[in-house]
Amino acid sequence: MNGELCAFIDANCDMLAEKILYLQYARQPGLAERYAARDIKLCLRDIKYHLSYLCEAVAVDSVSLFLDYISWAGSLLGNLKLPPEDLIINIECMKEVLIKESGRNSENLLVSYLDPALERLKYKKEVQFSFIKNDSPHFELASKYLSFLINADRVSANKLILEALERNVSIKDLYLHVFQVTQREIGKMWHENKISVACEHFCTAATQQIIAQLYPHIFSAPKNNENKNFNVVAACVANELHEIGLRMIADFLEIEGYNTYFLGANVPKDSIVKTLCERNAHLLAISATMTFHVKYAADIIKEIKKSPQCSNVKVIVGGYPFNVDAGLWKNIMADGYAADMAAVTSEASRLLH
Structure with a gap:
């Protein structure tokens, strides 16, 4: 049923958005007059976002x-x-239109998502x-x-980070209590x-540049010998451009003695599976x-589990959606989930042990 509903929404998104908007106009007299032609286009765009997020969930x-x-x-x-x-009112109209257009078989599923959303609002x-x-241990430093x-x-x-290193603040503490929390x-x-998108991008780029200076300390630090024989591949799924969190995860595992192989952002599924085999991950x-x-994470996990060469590879997932829904990793058949570097x-x- 979930797949059928998603397919229906995907195939009819434009039509659904228009029906939802015009139903809302009927429910809210004067609403149409509040918006110029450009604003109506933005309303349709926003409704499509709502539908898309509903579909993904x-x-x-x-x-x-x-x-x-x-x-x-x-x-x-x-x-x-x-x-x-x-x-x-928009979500109420969405509920009414979706139930009418998708058929009564989808009603219970739609109600289970849209009624809690209305309660939340x-x-x-x-x-x-x-x-x-x-x-926190380094509140002033992070602030x-x-x-x-x-x-x-x-x-x-x-300068602040380099001075902290000179005061013997550990790399682990910098990652956990400064970089992670500030990001x-x-x-x-x-x-x-x-803050703007531009400001967010600047802050992230600055932290990436600062982290790059710490690699000599990371590579020269004493390692946990219990982990030296384990190979870890770290990759962001296709179309995922936010790589700094996973980069810090890979660095943290490197400090713990694992042999890490960081692939970065936007890595295609086939490349990830191929790398797992090549690196004996x-x-x-x-x-x-x-x-x-x-x-995309779910697709990668499916591909790994059906591949004879890497079906034994364990998969840990992380990122904002998994923090929102603590059971999401189980839904996509991952082996584990990590909320943060610790x-x-x-x-x-x-x-692995």
Whole structure:
């Protein structure tokens, strides 16, 4: 049923979006007059986004992913000073149109996703939090580092990290308590429309440049001999361009003594499987930070499990969608899941030892 519904939405997305919009016009007299022709096109685009995210969530059997998207969409409308009821009525119209057009066989499935979304929008409470915790081991260091990045002061950010190394702050602590938390905070700030895409990209690029200076320390650090015979391949799935999180995961496993082979962003499925065979890999770490990319992770896992040469390779997944839905990794038949760098070492040990 999930596959049939997704196929129907994909094939009829334009028609569905128009029906949803015009039904909303009928439910909200005066709404059409609020929008110019350009705005109507944007409304149709947004409805298609809603449909696409619903489709992706249904495909991997995850209500949590759709709820997370709807929460973000609601917050975005709030930041743009648009009435919250616009989105609520839009989702109500989406539910009515989808049930009518897709047939009653899909009704229960649609209700299981759209009713919780409506509840989330109607009774949502904003929760303020930061990834940089006051009680974290290097709160002041992480806070200063983030401030330098946001203010485009890459030189001071670099100096801050090098001075921390001179004070014997470990590479592990820098990765865990500075780089990881600041990258997540930067992503959250973009998500909340507090910084631009350009600012987010600058901050990430700056951190990548700073990390590059640390490799002599990583390669010369004492290694855990228990892991020296295990080969790990790390790759971002096809179309996934956010590589810094997985790069840090690979570095962290390298520090732990594993032999890592980092492939970077946007790696085709066939190339990943071929590399696993060539490197005699024991573990694959794959990253998908966007909901639209979870299906590519699932495809890779299917390909690995049916390949005689690498069917014994264990697969750990990670990235934002897997943090949103803690059971998602099981839905796509992965062997394990790591929420962060600290978790990946214990998960790798569990799977390989």
